[in-house]
Amino acid sequence: MRDESSSPEPSSEPSHDHAWPDRGRLSADVAVPYGEMIDLLRGFLDKVSGARPDPATLADLTHDLKAWSERLQACAVEERDQLFARLLDQPGRGQTMSPALVVEKQEVGDFRGHVTFGRYFLGVNGAVHGGTLPLMFDEVLGRAAGQPGLRLRTAYLKTDFRALTPLDTRLEVRGWLDRQEGRKYFVRGELRHGDVVCADAEGLFVALKPDQR
Numbered sequence: 674m675r676d677e678s679s680s681p682e683p684s685s686e687p688s689h690d691h692a693w694p695d696r697g698r699l700s701a702d703v704a705v706p707y708g709e710m711i712d713l714l715r716g717f718l719d720k721v722s723g724a725r726p727d728p729a730t731l732a733d734l735t736h737d738l739k740a741w742s743e744r745l746q747a748c749a750v751e752e753r754d755q756l757f758a759r760l761l762d763q764p765g766r767g768q769t770m771s772p773a774l775v776v777e778k779q780e781v782g783d784f785r786g787h788v789t790f791g792r793y794f795l796g797v798n799g800a801v802h803g804g805t806l807p808l809m810f811d812e813v814l815g816r817a818a819g820q821p822g823l824r825l826r827t828a829y830l831k832t833d834f835r836a837l838t839p840l841d842t843r844l845e846v847r848g849w850l851d852r853q854e855g856r857k858y859f860v861r862g863e864l865r866h867g868d869v870v871c872a873d874a875e876g877l878f879v880a881l882k883p884d885q886r
Contacts, residue, residue, distance in 0.1 A: 707756050708763035715769050719791040769793075771808045774846070776816075782850035784817040788864075789843050801838035809846070810862050810874035817848030818858040818878045824885075825858065829877040838864065838871040856880040 758768035765773035772794060778785040796802035810832055818825055848862035856879050863873040
């Protein structure tokens with residue numbers, strides 16, 4: 674994300690090609706089992722957040738996680754070939770960095786879905802950590818602004834917190850395109866718990882030029 678003080682312009686990235694998404698990757702044979710693994714990982718992180726393990730349990734978990742990390746290291750690939758956060762047909766795009774956003778409707782200029790924040794995203798006193806919401810809105814607003822063949826970068830994103838966001842509760846989320854000015858897409862969004870607006874956001878996304886990555 675960039676500061677809004679001057680006319681935002683997306684910068685070029687390193688020379689390696691990591692254009693996203695790669696449509697050929699969306700129907701990969703491993704997409705569904707990978708999504709199932711990520712779902713279990715989300716549950717594990719929720720349990721880690723809510724647990725106070727004894728020393729023996731910690732030692733066992735540390736040993737097991739080290740072994741799994743070494744096994745995954747042998748499967749390492751380049752950025753453009755990774756599955757994490759690249760599976761558009763999986764909740765949350767198959768990642769654990771932000772909550773699993775479930776898409777209900779996605780059309781050009783209009784995105785609707787729902788999300789449930791688990792224990793991993795706890796701030797304090799049963800409320801979601803505030804820093805999680807801008808991350809979620811970056812996804813929602815980006816999807817609302819996007820359309821086939823269009824590659825966007827976040828230039829500006831502002832989130833207003835209106836009410837406490839509860840854990841373990843289905844929340845409705847929406848994003849919509851407010852207006853477009855050339856390569857600039859101005860987008861808005863909101864997160865609701867019933868009639869209560871937990872947070873809303875506004876953002877500016879800039880379409881990349883053909884020679885930009």
